[in-house]
Amino acid sequence: MWKFIRGLVGLNSPQQVVSLNTEAVHSTAYTTRMGKPVPVDDAFRAWTSGDLNAMLNALHVKTNLIDRHFLLMRIVDATYKNRSDEKMKALCSRVAEMHLSEFPTIAPALKEDMGGTLPRVTTFQLYATLLSEQGEFEKAIAVCQSALAYGLHDNTRSGFEGRIERIKKQKAKRNGT
Numbered sequence: 663m664w665k666f667i668r669g670l671v672g673l674n675s676p677q678q679v680v681s682l683n684t685e686a687v688h689s690t691a692y693t694t695r696m697g698k699p700v701p702v703d704d705a706f707r708a709w710t711s712g713d714l715n716a717m718l719n720a721l722h723v724k725t726n727l728i729d730r731h732f733l734l735m736r737i738v739d740a741t742y743k744n745r746s747d748e749k750m751k752a753l754c755s756r757v758a759e760m761h762l763s764e765f766p767t768i769a770p771a772l773k774e775d776m777g778g779t780l781p782r783v784t785t786f787q788l789y790a791t792l793l794s795e796q797g798e799f800e801k802a803i804a805v806c807q808s809a810l811a812y813g814l815h816d817n818t819r820s821g822f823e824g825r826i827e828r829i830k831k832q833k834a835k836r837n838g839t
Contacts, residue, residue, distance in 0.1 A: 695726050696775055709733040714740045721757075727771040734761035735785050742788040751792070758789035762808065769812055780814060787816040790825060799833035 691702045708720035709732045717737050725733070734757055741754035762785065773780050786809035793802035806822040806829070815821050 695728050696771070700726065703729065705729045705733050709736045727768045728775050730764065731768045731772055735783060738785045738788055742792065745792060754792060758785050761785045762789070762805065780812060782817055783814055786814060787825065794829050794832055797836065799829055802829050
């Protein structure tokens, strides 16, 4: 039934909101940020699309901190999956560094928007793994320690603490100690 009604008023997406008055029918997409409805922008559309090219094109878009966070995290997620490709690996590292450098500004807004608790931020664990694979163990440990400082968890049984221990073991094994 909703599909039929959306078709009647020309809506193609459930994210669109219809404002009806006697003069015209207007259609605008909104999302909630910091408890208030805001029109979606190109950054929001890009990260919700899952299209890597769209996400990369949206990196320059000035947006709110929440959509910036999800845009960067989704790019890291997508490029990490293809890290066997050297270009994807380099892009993953570059965007992960960008995300981590912006995270001190993003974290307070994200925490507020999420009801007082930071959600899982996959950039920390994926980047730490990528760094470990490249033999950059100290940098990987620093990424995990940063995640701990924010109170983040990676949804593993041992958390970032266990991840740090595993990285230390990898480092010792590689060094032959």
